[in-house]
Amino acid sequence: MPGVRPCRPQCRAGRGAERVEAQAGRPVPGPLTLYWAPTSPFVRLVMAAAHELGVAGRFRLVEATVENIVDVVSPVNPLAQIPTLVLEDGAVLYDSATIVAWLDARYGTALAEPLGGRGADRWRVATRTAAATGLMDAVVAERHLALQPDGHRPDGFIERLRARRMRVLGYLAGRVAPADAPVTTDALAAACALGYLDFRFPSEDWRGAHPALAEWFAAFGRRPSMQATAPEAPDAPPAPTAASAAAKAPG
Ligand SMILES: N[C@@H](CCC(=O)N[C@@H](CS)C(=O)NCC(=O)O)C(=O)O
Incomplete structure (x- = not known):
């Protein structure tokens, strides 16, 4: 083609x-x-x-x-x-x-278990997936705002996004299934959200406040599906500085 x-x-x-x-x-x-x-x-x-x-x-x-x-x-x-x-x-x-x-x-x-969960559990999976994708939304928005020039960043809104991020991290910390449990959508979403947080804000120390979540993320991140999809943008610097190349990717 x-x-x-x-x-x-x-x-x-x-x-x-x-x-x-x-x-x-x-x-x-x-x-x-x-x-x-x-x-x-x-x-x-x-x-x-x-x-x-x-x-x-x-x-x-x-x-x-x-x-x-x-x-x-x-x-x-x-x-x-x-x-x-x-x-x-x-x-x-x-x-x-x-x-x-x-x-x-x-x-x-x-699969032994559906990605979306089974029975009543599927609603829990769906809701936790929403929390994890909501975390992605918050981090994507924070990164976008961090790229704005000095004097053009809405500090109050950035603070709300940060507070939401902290709450969701606490929520996920108490709810992720063991890393060796059958994989579900919420676990994949949580790992992708955490991976994105690390990718865009590498100096953010969320692990200090959530050691169990960090341990889970390290173990879950060894899955071939996570290894095969890790973000790796040759044109984007790791930190959200105002480099114009970093703005090429929509997320
Ligand atoms: N709720 C959507 C969010 C998708 C989303 O925000 N994607 C970003 C890329 S990370 C995007 O397309 N941004 C471009 C834009 O919103 O203009 C989903 O779960 O797929």
Whole structure:
């Protein structure tokens, strides 16, 4: 197909999947098309779930950047956000939790336990997943605001986001299942949120306040699905300084 290029060798997050150049307009029907970026924690959740299910290689990846995301993604998703998944028949799915639920429904039969949990537990899993993706939202917003020039940062709002982040860390600390328990969506989401916090704010010492969560994260992070999807952006510095290259990724 025109525009197909291999994943950058250093790009672990898209390993195993075909990548195609982003183009504005509706996607060409074909394999599952995932609008994607290597650093987005929401995308990572979808990719990690796909790795758990053994289907990451089925995606055709289209990279969204800050510059192209509206042109490329809005024809299929009015939110113009990633992850967005276009199915073989052209049906469109978002957001991250919806896509993971769909992957689980289609491919999860081989798992001992569904990613979304079983029975009454599925509502707990869904709610904890919402807490973890809410943590991602807060950290993505904090990072965006940290990149604003001096005098243009809304300090009160940043403080609210930080306070939310602290509360969610405390909430997750008491609720993650043991790292060797059957994997569920909330555990994947919590690990992706913590990984993103480390990636964008590496000097933040959340581990000191939450040693058990840190221990869980270290153990869970050894799963192949987490290793295969770790954010690794060659164009983004680790700290949220005002380097313009860091603004290329939407997350
Ligand atoms: N609730 C959404 C959030 C997705 C999201 O915020 N994605 C970010 C990338 S990390 C994005 O697309 N940002 C671009 C924008 O909002 O303009 C989900 O769970 O998928």
